[in-house]
Amino acid sequence: MLIINNLFLKKGNFKLNIPFIEIGDKEYFVLLGKTGSGKTLLLESIIGFHKIEGEIIFNNKNITNLPPQKRHFGFLYQDFALFPHLNVEKNIRFSEKYHSKNSALFNDLVKFLQIKHLLTRDIKNLSGGEKQRVALARAIYSKPKLLLLDEPLSAIDPTMRNEIMKNLKELPKRYNLSIIHVTHNFREASYLANKLAIILNGSILQIGDAKTVLKQPNSLEVAKFLGFKNIFPVSLLGFENSHSYFSIDPNQIIISKEKLNFDFCFEGVIKEIMGITDHYKIFVEVMNNQFFIKASKHILDSLKIKNNQKIYICFNKKDIVFI
Amino acid sequence: MQKIFIVISTILLLFLSIPLIKLIFGIPINTYISTLQDNETINSIILTMKVSLYSTIIVLILGLPLAYLLARYNFFGKSLIESLIDIPTMIPHTAAGIALLITFGKTFENIGLSFIDSTTGIMFAMMFLSAPYLINSAKEGFKNVDVKLENVAKSLGANSFETFIKIVIPNSKKDIINGMLMMWARGLGEFGAVVIITYHPMVAPVLIYDKFINFGLDYSTPVAAVMIIFSIIVFIIVRFLNNKFN
Numbered sequence: 001m002l003i004i005n006n007l008f009l010k011k012g013n014f015k016l017n018i019p020f021i022e023i024g025d026k027e028y029f030v031l032l033g034k035t036g037s038g039k040t041l042l043l044e045s046i047i048g049f050h051k052i053e054g055e056i057i058f059n060n061k062n063i064t065n066l067p068p069q070k071r072h073f074g075f076l077y078q079d080f081a082l083f084p085h086l087n088v089e090k091n092i093r094f095s096e097k098y099h100s101k102n103s104a105l106f107n108d109l110v111k112f113l114q115i116k117h118l119l120t121r122d123i124k125n126l127s128g129g130e131k132q133r134v135a136l137a138r139a140i141y142s143k144p145k146l147l148l149l150d151e152p153l154s155a156i157d158p159t160m161r162n163e164i165m166k167n168l169k170e171l172p173k174r175y176n177l178s179i180i181h182v183t184h185n186f187r188e189a190s191y192l193a194n195k196l197a198i199i200l201n202g203s204i205l206q207i208g209d210a211k212t213v214l215k216q217p218n219s220l221e222v223a224k225f226l227g228f229k230n231i232f233p234v235s236l237l238g239f240e241n242s243h244s245y246f247s248i249d250p251n252q253i254i255i256s257k258e259k260l261n262f263d264f265c266f267e268g269v270i271k272e273i274m275g276i277t278d279h280y281k282i283f284v285e286v287m288n289n290q291f292f293i294k295a296s297k298h299i300l301d302s303l304k305i306k307n308n309q310k311i312y313i314c315f316n317k318k319d320i321v322f323i
Numbered sequence: 324m325q326k327i328f329i330v331i332s333t334i335l336l337l338f339l340s341i342p343l344i345k346l347i348f349g350i351p352i353n354t355y356i357s358t359l360q361d362n363e364t365i366n367s368i369i370l371t372m373k374v375s376l377y378s379t380i381i382v383l384i385l386g387l388p389l390a391y392l393l394a395r396y397n398f399f400g401k402s403l404i405e406s407l408i409d410i411p412t413m414i415p416h417t418a419a420g421i422a423l424l425i426t427f428g429k430t431f432e433n434i435g436l437s438f439i440d441s442t443t444g445i446m447f448a449m450m451f452l453s454a455p456y457l458i459n460s461a462k463e464g465f466k467n468v469d470v471k472l473e474n475v476a477k478s479l480g481a482n483s484f485e486t487f488i489k490i491v492i493p494n495s496k497k498d499i500i501n502g503m504l505m506m507w508a509r510g511l512g513e514f515g516a517v518v519i520i521t522y523h524p525m526v527a528p529v530l531i532y533d534k535f536i537n538f539g540l541d542y543s544t545p546v547a548a549v550m551i552i553f554s555i556i557v558f559i560i561v562r563f564l565n566n567k568f569n
Contacts, residue, residue: 044474049474068474069478069480069482071478075474075478077474079471081472081475083475083476084472085494094479094481095480097485098481138475142478142479144478
């Protein structure tokens with residue numbers, strides 16, 4: 001188990017400030033954040049490439065001041081950082097000089113990641129997906145207890161991503177390790193993560209079970225980052241609760257010429273209708289708030305509505321996310 | 324514009340190559356044969372190449388750590404150190420010879436070692452004046468090695484020194500070898516500082532000067548031509564091998 005306590009690091013004007021993170025055995029932890037939010041810096045701090053304030057505990061041992069080679073963590077960079085002067089097999093076997101040779105593990109990795117045909121190849125001639133698999137094999141062959149992945153899918157052809165994501169998801173159980181995976185991609189995060197943290201400007205804004213974080217952002221900032229739409233003050237709904245804002249999915253809003261029997265129905269004016277290939281984006285102004293609604297072409301054509309026309313937008317309470 | 328540039332470049336290339344071509348091809352073959360049979364000339368050329376190689380190896384051992392520090396880290400006084408390394412390329416070589424003489428001449432004498440008129444003196448002169456070529460080239464080579472490669476090597480279990488030997492050096496060896504070659508070649512031509520410290524045993528540039536002063540152009544030209552041919556042969560072989568294996 002990895003515990004990070006009060007980690008602080010300053011690089012130029014950028015400050016990384018992580019009060020607490022706990023990652024369990026065989027857990028797939030995803031750190032989701034924009035470019036420049038400090039994700040890579042945090043990974044590099046965990047493995048020991050930067051001197052930090054605070055402490056990092058791994059399996060009850062304080063490893064804060066241990067050099068990277070003594071932490072036994074694997075690291076995978078975005079561009080994979082394969083050694084240019086070594087071929088594929090020598091890249092994978094690099095750690096043999098420092099850990100024991102393990103033919104069974106080597107063969108298993110070669111089979112699991114389907115890289116047997118690449119072993120004698122020069123790394124310069126590999127595609128992005130092949131490089132990624134080789135780098136993954138090299139990292140796992142050093143038998144890490146924690147694998148740190150820095151945007152591992154960003155340099156991969158989109159057609160290969162699903163297959164590689166399946167492989168990644170299987171790693172913790174198959175090789176008895178925990179993973180910290182940093183990404184800016186929500187799809188990756190929602191598919192892979194058991195546990196998820198949102199990082200922005202060097203601080204963790206929300207951390208917890210992946211499904212909860214993705215469905216229930218705890219702040220306006222997180223909600224906006226996660227792409228929540230139609231975020232308005234709760235007072236618009238006509239009541240008060242412990243939350244300040246609510247959000248409603250544009251797909252869950254029904255548009256109608258008459259008031260419907262929904263929990264909430266507001267009269268508004270159509271401001272803009274944008275036709276996209278298979279649906280319409282409709283912007284409706286309700287009490288100085290602009291709602292965004294997605295509607296199928298079929299529905300919109302049957303309604304025959306135009307700009308500046310009065311309309312009702314309706315939704316149910318169960319579809320509301322309170323922030 | 325391209326045509327004008329080609330013309331200007333051709334003028335410069337002719338200026339650089341014609342004197343060498345004239346020197347090498349202006350000597351009859353029998354003069355070459357007699358020069359190659361002259362022990363003094365051959366011994367002088369071998370001494371020059373050998374001592375320049377020794378100084379290159381010493382600077383390689385001492386200079387690589389410095390080049391690595393300069394390439395990888397920013398620290399107070401870095402610009403000063405970089406300027407210090409480049410100073411020998413800017414000062415008159417005779418002045419450098421005098422500086423070396425007053426610094427090491429007496430010191431060596433006091434501990435019973437020879438410096439004046441010794442190969443050690445030649446080596447010091449070559450090291451002092453040619454080291455920047457090797458250090459700067461290695462520094463550029465190290466800068467081109469992605470620091471992420473080093474980080475990954477450490478994550479795989481290698482310590483900093485093992486990472487330097489197994490990752491940094493192999494990935495910058497082309498620049499290091501080029502730097503060695505430049506330093507070695509520069510050492511072969513060192514005259515100003517060497518002549519102040521060590522007139523005897525004579526390195527090739529001193530021998531060429533000596534023959535020119537005492538016997539005239541006809542006697543110094545063949546020595547100069549042979550020295551240049553030998554240097555070019557070694558230079559081409561090393562460059563070829565370096566490019567082939569990188």
